[in-house]
Amino acid sequence: MSQARVFLLPDLGEGLTEAELVAWHVSVGDTIVVDQPIAEVETAKSAVEVPSPYAGIVTELHGKPGETLDVGKPLISVTPLFTGVAGGADADDAAPAPSPDDHAASSMSSGSGRPDATPGAASSAPAASEAAAETYREEEKAGSGNVLIGYGTPGGHGVARRTRAPKAALSVVEPVETKPVNTTEDDLSLLRTRVPGKLGAVISPLVRRMAREHGVDLGGLQGSGDSGLIMRRDVEAAISTPAVEPAETRRTPAVEPVETKTADPRTGLAVSARTPVRGVRKAVAANMARSRSEIPEATVWVDVDATALMELREGLKAKGGEAPGLLAFIARFVTAGLKKYPELNTRIETAEDGSQEIVSFDGINLGFAAQTERGLVVPSVRGAEKLSARELDAEIRRLTQVARDGKATPAELGSGTFTLNNYGVFGVDGSAAIINHPEVGILGVGRIIDKPWVVNGELAVRKVTELTLTFDHRVCDGGTAGGFLRFVADAIENPTSLLADI
Structure with a gap:
């Protein structure tokens, strides 16, 4: 053997x-x-x-x-x-x-x-x-x-x-x-499991031994394998199926067992379910906990008039062209901002002796948060600084679908250098997001709603959103973070200044 x-x-x-x-x-x-x-x-x-x-x-x-x-x-x-x-x-x-x-x-x-x-x-x-x-x-x-x-x-x-x-x-x-x-009991059992008309639809010694040890009659089993081959799963099913007692010997218990739920010792309430933390949820939990424990984060935010950007997009649609999504436009502004403020496109590495280094990158892999049935994942657009708004839009849509299908590769999900999070799709205005470790910054975009806004000294109704930047205070100070945030906000309010390549 x-x-x-x-x-x-x-x-x-x-x-x-x-x-x-x-x-x-x-x-x-x-x-x-x-x-x-x-x-x-x-x-x-x-x-x-x-x-x-x-x-x-x-x-x-x-x-x-x-x-x-x-x-x-x-x-x-x-x-x-x-x-x-x-x-x-x-x-x-x-x-x-x-x-x-x-x-x-x-x-x-x-x-x-x-x-x-x-x-x-x-x-x-x-x-x-x-x-x-x-x-x-x-x-x-x-x-x-x-x-x-x-x-x-x-x-x-x-x-x-x-x-x-x-x-x-x-x-x-x-x-x-x-x-x-030699004609043995095992050989007879082997012959009894042949399928009529087939030359060799027999079971393996492993399965025969299992059947013999548990008293399963192989002659009465219908194999589920090719040509009626009796598989291990067929024997296991026979073992797990209890023998039916004759009607005259069966007894009905006087009292039916009642299913009881375990009480939680802290609250005194019955525990309705226990769900193991595993897979994507386990990874997210570990990453967020590490981010909170290791990164001294700070948050800055600003309200932005997005009316001009909305009008630009509507104009492109009116011309019969395919207009990129709002997230793609903002992604284009973010990559331009990271070129100007590269401190936010870095990573901190800690050596065994406790010394630290700020690692800078020649390029931007822009991650974006995507909600899927398996939980929140962050695919990243590799080389995002080289792409136009239309190209960013196409890649964001592709990666979103791949992530929702559960087919994204580890490289697509673990190579980001900065994250963009559009939580406005959930109907909220702002959030103090947790940085996606080991990155050093994450920019959140809230919902775009009508708000009163002063334009040229007069009150008007404008399309307003809130941008929130959470950053690692070890790599930069508030001046750098505020400069980056203001850059992106200005680009949203005056989009044509940066979108000659759309």
Whole structure:
């Protein structure tokens, strides 16, 4: 019996140390190929489908949906299908792979003692086994090139190459050692689980042992695998289903149990639910707590007359063109402001000896807060200083949709250098936002509403919004923060001065 290869949960990017197991795409006993998605996990930044770097039979799943797994810990164990392939398994130890005509490969030794044996099968078995093993080796070499930290497949063409061996090669798999055929209780159980009309729809020894230990009659089970193959999940379902007592022996309890809720010791109220903090919510909580504990933040704000910006946008729409969204216009003003006040586009790094450095960047990755079903995430527009308002609008829309679909990459969610937060969409005017660690500033935009405003000495009704800047006081003082905020406010009040590139 060969040793199973254990696939460890890889580093999914950005140095993440854990991931929540959302769902398995395979079960124990399933036959998988290289690059086949085996599980969906949710990191602190996105949902990811993990492909298998190995092909073979799934022998163990290391975790249950909802559990948090550490990077570098076992995720799945896979036993190779054939001997001579990376320490592959005996034919009697692995569930058979289906052949092109949907007939599963038999795990019984060839020869006259086998009911479906054919003349000459014994002499051709070694060659057939080697051909099948070669096919297996070719499939493992045909990966798509998916790169997982610590793993990888060499292909790189996007689709795994499947090479089929001749039908005879897949119909017989010979064990390394020839053993006399003994009719045992286990062999009888094996034969009883054949599907009529199929040559080798049998169960693996692992599943047979589980059934034997729990007293499950395999002859009465309907397999859920290919060609009626009985899988581990079928036996587990039979174990978990209680036997039905005869009607005359069943008793009805005199008192029905009443579900009680645990009382909270502090409030005395019943606890209605407990929700684990994990996934995106766990990452947000940790990041916000770190920001509050490490960053000495300060906040400045200003009311802004956005009437001219609103009129500019309406004018573009009236001309029949596609007008960028208001957030894209403000993003354009923010990138111009960060060029003038680069102190707010930095990061503080602390060395092991406690010394600190302010790290400046040659470029701006502008993050923006996006609300999704999985919680608040902050995708970032990379190289935002190079983009026009229209280009910023297109990228913001793309990243918002990707984030809401849960498909944003770690690089898209963890590379920002400054964050723009439009909380006005929630109907609020202002907020003392928490800085997105390890950045040093975040600009919030409130709702745009009609307010009385003095224009040229006269009172008028104008479209007014509030800008709020929260900044790390270690990297700059109030003069720099106020200068940046005033720059963005002036650009909103006089948008044509900065929007020649729209």
